[in-house]
Amino acid sequence: MADGRRMTDNIAAEPPAVDAPSPAGTYAGDPALRAEWDTRYADRQQLWSGRPNGALVAEVASLAPGRVLDVGCGEGADAVWLARGGWDVTALEVSGVALERAVGHARDADVPVRWIHAALTDAALPPASFDLVSAQYPALLRTPDAASERALLAAVAPGGVLLLVHHAGMDTHQPDDSGFDPADYVWPAMVAALLDDDWEVEVDEQRPRVSPEGGAGAHHTDDLVLRARRLR
Template identity: 60%
Template sequence: MSEQEWDERYASSERMWSGRPNPALVAEVADLAPGTVLDVGCGEGADAVWLAQRGWTVTGLDISGVALDRARAWAAEQGVEATWVKSGLLEADLAPGSFDLVAVLYPPLPRTEDATFERALADLVAPGGHLLVVHHAPPREGEVHHGPGHGHHGDDSGESHRPDFAAMVAPASVLPVLGDGWAVETDAVRERSVEGGAGAHHLEDLVLRARRVG
């Protein structure tokens, strides 16, 4: 989706997401020592604010100016600071190896034959740092989602659909680009329960956390 499409999607409602940090982020990051973190596709800032409240130095990245305006307002309301970058991942001026944590939750990033986005994400992680990738698990056989949601973003049509998860960056597409310099610490399917927001109907997450050791 384009920047304009995301802005229109966000502007169509007062709030798109639940406003609470994602459970997978909380579970995987709560025990990590705070450092620098990049929240890729930060949206309205719930995860970024939660991280900042716990001492992380946060950079939130998103292509939607509407979403970032809400993120700034939420951070100010909560009394925390973050750097907000309006850009796509590949267009952002981010130095390789500059983040202790790169968090990528439900990314609307396309898979490519040369794994462009997966490699870009991994390259941003500092030695000793972590890459966290979370995506919705594909629907079980015979399961069809109803109501809001297209990929991990709201679908105002409300029609039944099967998002094309195989076309999106996810743990399964990130793992192959992690070589001997990485240690996989989490590779799991987890039940998910979120009240409210456009992604609430998804019931399982695919969770990958890897540490850069070399």
């Protein structure tokens, strides 16, 4: 886990939209969840490819840069790519190990990113504040009150876009010996089911995955892509 100085090196000079990680690396969320993801990242020097996700690149091409929330930023490839493209980036991550790598990646690229060390539902994000909320293959735990789904929607500003991408077919898998049970997680269809007349669905489809070479998850061949615009 990074210390307070390192975690804030890449924060833009203007007052941030959300609080940056505080000194001593304060984390908002379930400590067990953080520990689980820290262990996964610590097992490898680099877990992901280091390149932006293909569905994000494709869907952002038609959008004017604005304020973006990168949910589950991992080692920071999407956040850095967005910042290079002129986006004002806030990146959220549960794992302190991943977040430290992301901070270093942004520093090396010399781009400003605001970092939040928190679970999505514990992040106290400013409501309706982001022109784009991007969640690429997020591991969001399902709850009876649909807290994660509602947090994604609540963060999008009027006129803004929610982009949720996941691996096709995982939602129908049977529980396995590793402890993975798809019923525990949020899938795009669950978010789509909450959309009302305040939203317009622009994309809701399964498509072949444009996958960065290397990194975990490279074996998945198809994506579920949900892109919805908040009208008001």
